[in-house]
Amino acid sequence: MARNARGGRSAGPKPRVQLATLAVAGVFLLIGILGFIPGITTDYDQLSFAGHHSEADLLGLFQVSILHNALHLLFGLAGLVMARSLAGSRLYLAGGGALYLGLWLYGLAVEAVDEDSVVNLLPINNADNWLHLALGFGMIALGLLLSNQVGTGGRLDTPFDRP
Template sequence: MAQNARGGSRRAVQVAALVAAGVFLLIGVLGFIPGITTDYDEMRFAGHHSGAKVLGLFQVSILHNILHLGFGLAGLVLARRVSGARLFLAGGGALYLGLWLYGFFIDRESGANLLPVNDADNWLHLVLGFGMLALGLLLSNQVGSGGRLDTPLDRP
């Protein structure tokens, strides 16, 4: 198992949170690199008029990239503790499922499309949402709450 700053071992949920946070930081940085981000000159601060796309697929704006960076930094901080890693993964997963719903129902040509999102973003948000939620809930089943979870057979 990986070692944390205090010499103890990291739990799988913490490692998963660190990996997810690293990916968000990487995507946030890549969104500001011309070449990796196509049509970089069409990037706007926010809104659906931003024509920039990371890897030519995922529509981004300056605000979108800043949110990825902020989410990644939050993940790094929260992954220091098991409960924080659970919160980052499960809460972030729920947040991304909400973002998927937003992208699914929003009129993408309206002013309400602030981030912006396209079909590729929508599918990615759906996969990230379920993936992070599953990792946050399944990897931390017996840690972080002071004891193991009870089962129906344990109850009086």
Template sequence: MARNRHGGAPAGPKPAVQLAAALVAAVFLLIGVLGFVPGVTTGYDDMTFAGHTSGAKLLGVFQVSILHNVLHLLFGLAGLVLARSVAGSRLFLGGGGAIYLVLWMYGFAIGFSAEHSVVNFIPLNGADNWLHLGLGFGMLAMGLLLSHRAGTGEPLDTPLDRP
């Protein structure tokens, strides 16, 4: 029987929560990169570092800036690191979902009439707000529902100390 690098039995397939976290993280990385690609991002020449004045739109719909794209890249990298464990995957999906719901509330609070306000520093537009709502609920649901061993009668993993 083959052994893993720690001398133990080989690992089985990754739990669904880890696969979901890795997939979501990879999508964030892809979106972060595509935000810097002219053509995929319309108005690329009008992109600013931050703020509501950025005229760039990813796929012609979602307002982006350099800061916005960098945040997507960092979020994706964090997700890939956290997806290495079940607890980290839950943290990324559940915590990330909560972050995106807060971001949606922020976008809702500044309102569509305030899209061109200095408080809109990321920047966000109406399409971003709806996407953040969907991401928030989707990530939160995956983090909660794709629990490893959930429903088997066994105790759930303890956070952050399991591989």
């Protein structure tokens, strides 16, 4: 991104990694909001604060709770803030992807050991596990592939008017 005469950033287009971060953050905000809407969330009257006992399902497929929805909203808001910089965008996508891969492993472990365990704070079902796996790899890919060499220690701008 080029800099103007005062050293500030010019109003040019955002790099692709920042746009991807905004898109992913927007999806998380939307999912967090939809989780609180009866009809889009089936069995809404069974929505509990936390734990695997919540019987509410977003789109009739993904098990959610109040805590789960709130985490989606917070993750989306964090993405909006982090999309303001290249480094923040890369961290959000790659780090968030790694976090979702960890959540996928957590879901597998809870299913394998004991779904009624006290460590099962989030309602996670098989559909959630597959979604977390896809989100993890997808976000990591976006964070790494859309960045090219931006933020790797090289110069970020090479104005055409200077050699």
